[in-house]
Amino acid sequence: MSVAYVSGSPKAGSGTSLIMLERVRRFAPGEIWKLEPGRPPSPGGWEGFLAADAVVVSFPLYVDHLPAHLLESLEEAAAVCREARQKEGGLRLPRLYALINNGFYEPEHSLSAAGALKLFCRDSGMRWSGALMAGGGPVVSSAPALFGAGVFPFGRLGRALMEFARKVSALEDAGETGVRLPVPRRLYVFMANTYWRALAWKNGVPRKSLYGPALPPGGREAPREG
Amino acid sequence: MERQLILHDLDPETAVILPPQTEDRTVFAALPMARPCAGCFGCWVRTPGACVARDRAAGFAGLLSRHAELTVLSRMAFGGFSPAVKRFIDRSIAHVLHFFEIRGGVMRHAARTGAPLKLTAVFYGTGDDGEAMELAGRVVRANAANLGATAWETRFAAGPPRPGILGDGPGASSQAGGREVPPL
Numbered sequence: 001m002s003v004a005y006v007s008g009s010p011k012a013g014s015g016t017s018l019i020m021l022e023r024v025r026r027f028a029p030g031e032i033w034k035l036e037p038g039r040p041p042s043p044g045g046w047e048g049f050l051a052a053d054a055v056v057v058s059f060p061l062y063v064d065h066l067p068a069h070l071l072e073s074l075e076e077a078a079a080v081c082r083e084a085r086q087k088e089g090g091l092r093l094p095r096l097y098a099l100i101n102n103g104f105y106e107p108e109h110s111l112s113a114a115g116a117l118k119l120f121c122r123d124s125g126m127r128w129s130g131a132l133m134a135g136g137g138p139v140v141s142s143a144p145a146l147f148g149a150g151v152f153p154f155g156r157l158g159r160a161l162m163e164f165a166r167k168v169s170a171l172e173d174a175g176e177t178g179v180r181l182p183v184p185r186r187l188y189v190f191m192a193n194t195y196w197r198a199l200a201w202k203n204g205v206p207r208k209s210l211y212g213p214a215l216p217p218g219g220r221e222a223p224r225e226g
Numbered sequence: 227m228e229r230q231l232i233l234h235d236l237d238p239e240t241a242v243i244l245p246p247q248t249e250d251r252t253v254f255a256a257l258p259m260a261r262p263c264a265g266c267f268g269c270w271v272r273t274p275g276a277c278v279a280r281d282r283a284a285g286f287a288g289l290l291s292r293h294a295e296l297t298v299l300s301r302m303a304f305g306g307f308s309p310a311v312k313r314f315i316d317r318s319i320a321h322v323l324h325f326f327e328i329r330g331g332v333m334r335h336a337a338r339t340g341a342p343l344k345l346t347a348v349f350y351g352t353g354d355d356g357e358a359m360e361l362a363g364r365v366v367r368a369n370a371a372n373l374g375a376t377a378w379e380t381r382f383a384a385g386p387p388r389p390g391i392l393g394d395g396p397g398a399s400s401q402a403g404g405r406e407v408p409p410l
Contacts (some may be wrong), residue, residue, distance in 0.1 A: 010265040037309070044402045060265065063319065064368040068312035069262040071303055094408040104326075104333040112368060120358070124306075154297040189326045189333060196324045214275035214287040214320050214338055 003030025008059030008070040021058035027165035037072040061102035081124035101137030107178030130174030136181040231293035270324035287320035305361030308389035337374035
């Protein structure tokens with residue numbers, strides 16, 4: 001049984017998407033693949049990638065849909081899959097699982113991204129096998145040690161990831177499951193807004209500047225294009 | 227404040243079908259593609275209101291804030307905007323604040339300005355793909371809620387872009403809504 005893991009986060013370093021991916025990978029071993037627009041998947045190209053039994057993609061919700069670079073890669077993947085199926089009618093393609101995190105409290109914001117992946121599966125011929133959607137995503141990357149230890153507030157998410165990994169290992173449908181942080185919504189909003197203020201202070205940005213109008217770099221008039 | 231900002235993913239030859247740029251209307255091409263969002267949140271906590279990456283998309287949030295209406299003309303891609311358009315949408319999150327609030331019982335980003343905004347999305351090349359159109363309607367509604375838009379509308383054109391596509395043409399179905407926060 002082979003699993004291909006893909007981080008769809010644009011971040012170079014370790015963010016929530018990669019942390020969640022690695023947690024599942026610990027219990028359902030597989031190889032990390034890189035998927036970039038305009039290039040075949042690495043390390044093994046399209047043939048190797050599509051030979052996997054399952055693909056697990058982990059990414060942050062971007063404006064209620066997939067991040068643009070991941071969207072582009074999946075359009076390319078769908079075209080490759082269609083061509084492969086035309087050449088070999090009985091071709092079996094991998095199952096697709098998703099780990100979707102977002103910064104809101106409610107994991108349900110990610111349902112639209114899960115819907116996009118279902119449409120990808122319909123178009124490509126891969127088999128949609130479910131998603132685990134996590135609200136409060138940034139808390140994971142801001143406290144990776146706590147997450148790793150599986151202690152509050154990450155017990156629920158940790159257990160959900162283990163169960164998700166079990167389904168991936170068994171090549172079973174995982175459904176669409178949402179996990180919230182076990183804190184009241186208002187408390188999470190307060191924590192998140194405090195975190196933003198702290199980050200801005202760390203970057204030397206005056207508090208008043210945070211609320212100013214959206215401007216181009218240097219405060220110049222934004223160029224209008226014809 | 228200008229009235230309408232049109233963001234489109236047409237190549238230059240096809241883009242002649244669009245209404246011309248005027249003092250009151252800005253026409254902005256999503257091609258050539260901008261860099262994708264790096265997820266650094268610099269547009270919120272480093273250079274508030276503007277993307278830290280210096281390319282065509284850097285000032286798009288500021289441009290958006292100067293218009294009362296955003297009209298997006300895009301090829302359909304898995305129930306959402308095309309990658310070219312989506313790169314600009316992703317990099318325009320500085321249009322709203324990073325701070326959160328609760329609206330309609332659901333967490334949303336707070337508005338940066340109190341100026342009203344109408345969001346209109348026109349998807350072309352949809353054929354009769356009901357599933358994709360249904361998802362696109364939900365996505366645009368969610369986008370409108372997060373942008374703090376006062377009104378939103380989604381339209382679909384089954385075929386390729388044609389003159390008049392941004393108006394109500396034959397065969398273009400429409401979903402519209404007001405300011406209510408959509409249920410999740």
